[in-house]
Amino acid sequence: MTQRTLIKDLSALPDGPVTVAGWVETVRDQKKVQFVVLRDESGALQLVNPATREIDETDASAEASVALALTESISGLSLGTFIEVTGELKHDERVKLGGLEVKVGTLAVAGTSVPEAPIAADSSLDKRLDYRWLDLRQPKNALIFRISTTLEHAWRTWWVENGFVEIHTPKLMESPSESRAELFQLDYFDLGTAYLAQSPQHFKQMAQAAGFGKVFEISPVFRADPSFTSRHATEFMSVDAEISWIDSHEDVMAMQEQLLVAGFAAVKAKHGDEIRELFGIEVEVPSIPFPRIPLAEVHTILKEARGYTVPREDGDLDPEGERQISAYVKGEFGHDFVFVTDYPANIRPYYHMRNPETGLTKSYDLIYNGTEITTGAQREHRIDELLANAQDKGLDPAGIGEYLEFFKYGIPPHGGFGMGLARVLMLLLGESSIRETTLLFRGPTRLAP
Amino acid sequence: MTQRTLIKDLSALPDGPVTVAGWVETVRDQKKVQFVVLRDESGALQLVNPATREIDETDASAEASVALALTESISGLSLGTFIEVTGELKHDERVKLGGLEVKVGTLAVAGTSVPEAPIAADSSLDKRLDYRWLDLRQPKNALIFRISTTLEHAWRTWWVENGFVEIHTPKLMESPSESRAELFQLDYFDLGTAYLAQSPQHFKQMAQAAGFGKVFEISPVFRADPSFTSRHATEFMSVDAEISWIDSHEDVMAMQEQLLVAGFAAVKAKHGDEIRELFGIEVEVPSIPFPRIPLAEVHTILKEARGYTVPREDGDLDPEGERQISAYVKGEFGHDFVFVTDYPANIRPYYHMRNPETGLTKSYDLIYNGTEITTGAQREHRIDELLANAQDKGLDPAGIGEYLEFFKYGIPPHGGFGMGLARVLMLLLGESSIRETTLLFRGPTRLAP
Structure with missing residues (x-):
């Protein structure tokens, strides 16, 4: 050496x-x-x-x-x-x-390098990505991945110290757990078609049926998503946790906010000075609890305090709505994060548990600096309710049979979240796209280098 | 909660x-x-x-x-x-x-569970895997994944403390880095065919060209491998590291043995008693340095000390040869590990650096308790030598053009290893198959649950 x-x-x-x-x-x-x-x-x-x-x-x-x-x-x-x-x-x-x-x-x-550098620091993003190995020599770009290392290690350390088991769930699946849209598929020996996992959720839940109690995973997931936005990719790292014996999504949020604080505190301690110097940003370690606002109330606030009416007919927030509620929360509470909770069932999947009193789901989105980084929920673990919810949404029970198989053998109440790593980094560092905070971005028109 | x-x-x-x-x-x-x-x-x-x-x-x-x-x-x-x-x-x-x-x-x-349990502790392995979520309720099986959590966290902690950057390399690739055998492929938008990564090696090397210095990754890799052995899977977790500025594969081995010691020491400290109780095994923390034996010498030892002649014509070790040299090393040196080094070029890929004096590659396999768990090497980083080696093996330079692109812009000497997580756990715990030490096994005839 x-x-x-x-x-x-x-x-x-x-x-x-x-x-x-x-x-x-x-x-x-x-x-x-x-x-x-x-x-x-x-x-x-x-x-x-x-x-x-x-x-x-x-x-x-x-x-x-x-x-x-x-x-x-x-x-x-x-x-x-x-x-x-x-x-x-x-x-x-x-x-x-x-x-x-x-x-x-x-x-x-x-x-030795060839004499002519094909990119400069001010080349277009797309051109820079063509030569990503050179683009990553820029100190600012390289720092992103040292920050990511620190963030992930702090998260894993928090989980390990809190009794979580790290799991590695398969990315090759026999059947899609949700819709068949946005799925990559491939030939798999004599078994026919295999699908690439869009999320580890199915298997995180299986680990609850296995009695693992608390699990986490940081792993790639795949979406055959033709979007070209600054926050979508066809392959990205998903930060996932799932825990048993919860009373509601509140327990999941309480876990996630502690996790985020542990991660951000580690990043600030180790890289605060470099981030200030290269990104011009002061890392803010959020205070606990993060603000929580039910979605219905968010709509009222947006209308009354910000003069913004979300144009979506289904009542879900659009990106502008996310930015507006984030700005409101920052102004009112000085907080970079907000949990938007209690989404109606029509804009949530059938496996989100419903509150019998309100009919709303026990679920949340976490919005950070104006962009959604997480969906979380208590899962419906009672098979009869799952089937009723599915039917309510017009889903064919036969199509979700595989998904429900392990629920028959006993499963405790549970819930969890999935969080996009590159989005967290993008928003932490004030970057404009997850293409900057992904080592090697994959999108509909990019499969290399 | x-x-x-x-x-x-x-x-x-x-x-x-x-x-x-x-x-x-x-x-x-x-x-x-x-x-x-x-x-x-x-x-x-x-x-x-x-x-x-x-x-x-x-x-x-x-x-x-x-x-x-x-x-x-x-x-x-x-x-x-x-x-x-x-x-x-x-x-x-x-x-x-x-x-x-x-x-x-x-x-x-x-x-509530249905009344009849479909498996018992003594059901066949295949049957147990059909109901893996129940199989994992067995304390012995669940312990495997708590051990894995401890092992991986100790490894990552060692890397982080030693200045490594954690990378997440894409699993969707435009072109296969090696042969086209054993590749899963899928349709990818208008770009045609994408391949699932068989290893992160191509991208670990790219990170060296990016000047990252030292990197690690624990991630799934995919092999369309029709094997049915106890140590092969179509999807498995690969433990990878790559470092710059090495003099030879010796530097890679020195890193890997320190890493293994850190991991095994953590497992022994946290789970030694449980492992003794449930597996009847005393965890051995190996001593450094691990024995190193050049492959040519291994053949001599097998013949003279064990009366075993490896039947393979290409001179590579077969599984029985691995068991025999492992037994020899255990007997002679009391060590569970042995680095077999200096493989001839004909049984190594073209990108393994060759020693100009001997013509042998600067590479190694690591054998643990009778089974290979790692291949490591110094990589050839000089583009002229890479092309010469490829030609020497009858490879078409056009076919590896993508692979070589980033070598043109400067890259330091480097090397690394890949290690199968499930194999390490299998051999550590004396299990008979990686199916036992993989959360949800994937093989040619298994894609569920």
């Missing part, structure tokens, strides 16, 4: 010999001195080399040849090339880049 | 009122007293109820009716039904099950 020092760790070292490695970000090839900005995953560093442009004919020393070769090697560096450098670290306040530089001793080219 | 106490936590409580919830494992409905064994995700508990079989006609008290109803309710419990019970905890050394019991006060049925 190259015993290199990460660039961010150099400032703590005394002047002296170091080895660094990364890619060439800029080269300033002046007549008498050469400057290279070297970047690695932790930061950027100025390399300096006094140029030796020619060898005096009277000086045939090996040293002089080496110096000449080094100078020529630096002159020939194409941007993006990976190099390993051993040299002398020198702290020097005059150096703008971190107050230090490394005088090059030896330089080894590890992986 | 039901304020229930987990059964494992009861022993630390004083006698008094408690609420517990879980499923009915057995009912002993005697004339004068009823016993129910209640199980939850943490353990089993004896419930006791003095039976009230009839109401004396002179006693029309509400209390007596309630007692009668409770008795009848217990008599009517089908096994597997989920119930919630409030009652009086009493420590009593005479009770075999944990030295305590709960006298039932109130009992609420939360989810």
Whole structure:
């Protein structure tokens, strides 16, 4: 292993010999001195080399040849090339880049780049995504995935410390759990057609029937969704949890808000400064409890306080309605999150439990900075009610037989949520699209790189 | 939320009122007293109820009716039904099950099971998998997934503490990175055919080109593999890592052995006692370094020390060879793991780097308790060498063009490994098949539940 020092760790070292490695970000090839900005995953560093442009004919020393070769090697560096450098670290306040530089001793080219970079930081998003491996070298873009690492690890740690079991549910399914719309399908040996899971929900519920109690999973899900919005993808990471012995969706919300606080606190602690510097954003750790507003009341508030009437006939919120209620909550309560609760049955799936008193479902959406990031609910676990709800929606009970099979053998009351990872990151960082917060985006017209 | 106490936590409580919830494992409905064994995700508990079989006609008290109803309710419990019970905890050394019991006060049925259980603990594996949600109620089977949770969390914690970035690579790919065999494919909008990823390797390498340095991922991968062995599946969880600036596969092995030690130590600390009790196995935390034996030497050892000649013509190890070298290493070095290194190029893919001195690849397999769990390697990152290796294997450079695209823009030396999660668990716990250590197995003839 190259015993290199990460660039961010150099400032703590005394002047002296170091080895660094990364890619060439800029080269300033002046007549008498050469400057290279070297970047690695932790930061950027100025390399300096006094140029030796020619060898005096009277000086045939090996040293002089080496110096000449080094100078020529630096002159020939194409941007993006990976190099390993051993040299002398020198702290020097005059150096703008971190107050230090490394005088090059030896330089080894590890992986040469073609001379022309196909994208720049200001290229169109679509073009940047064509060369995503280069786009991700931008410090701001790379930081997103270190933030994601921290966020997910804090979430998993919270779950593990609270007795949850991590499950890995299959993405290949025999039968679609919901509608047949937006499903990817493929040939599967002699069994005919397999479907890609649109959500792990069916299996998270099965884990409740298995008596697992509390489970979580962060996994890819697939939607053959022809949408081109900034918040839809055909493959995305879904953050899921499901818990037993709940009284209502309130228990699911209480779990989710604690989880979010744990995650955001970890991100702020570890990356707060970098996020301020690169995104111009102060990470807000939300306070508990998050505001909760029933959907009917949301409509009243939107009309009366914001002068906005949601145009959808089915009564569900549209994206503008989400933005408006979010702005209202931010203004009234200073909160970035709002749980919209108690959706009517007509805009929720049959397996959301209904409140017998109101007829409304025991379900919620979580809206964060103007965009929905989660749907959650208490699930209907009583098979008779499930069948009645399905019939009520005009679904053929035969079509959902597979889904209901495991309910016959006993299952406790339960509920859970699914949350889009890339959406959370997009809204946390003020990005305009989940294409920016997904490592390698997949959409109807994008399947590469 | 039901304020229930987990059964494992009861022993630390004083006698008094408690609420517990879980499923009915057995009912002993005697004339004068009823016993129910209640199980939850943490353990089993004896419930006791003095039976009230009839109401004396002179006693029309509400209390007596309630007692009668409770008795009848217990008599009517089908096994597997989920119930919630409030009652009086009493420590009593005479009770075999944990030295305590709960006298039932109130009992609420939360989810009724049909009367006949379709499987028993000794049903065939295939039959058990048909009703996996019931099979997973067996304490031994459920424990596997709590162990997996601990193992994965310890691995991720090790990675996070060592500066790795967690990545989520797409499972939908435009082009297969290797052969077209064993690929699942599907229609993808106007783009034609998409393939399901057989491994995240292509994208892990792309992350090195992006300058991420060190990455990991635990994610599902897909193989349209018609095998019916105990160690193959069509969908399985792959544990992957990839690191830059390595000198050879030795650096990858050094990382992987540290990772394994961190995981096994956590499992032993948290579940060592349960594993001893339910699996009859003492968890061994391996010592570092793991033995390393070049493949050529393995063949010599097998022949000379074990009298075994591997029958494969290509020189690769067969399953019996893996068992034999593992037994040899266990005998000689007392170690459960062995790295078999330096495979010849003919049995490795073209992108494994070759040692120019020996012509052998800088690659390894890791064998654990007789079965291969990992292939790892330093990757060839120089595009000219990649093309030469591909040509050497008779591959059409046009067919691997997509794969090589990102190598043109600079990439550091790198390598990594992929490891099958279910295999590690199978071998750790002495199970006979990955079907036991996969939550919901997928094979050529199994796509449900």
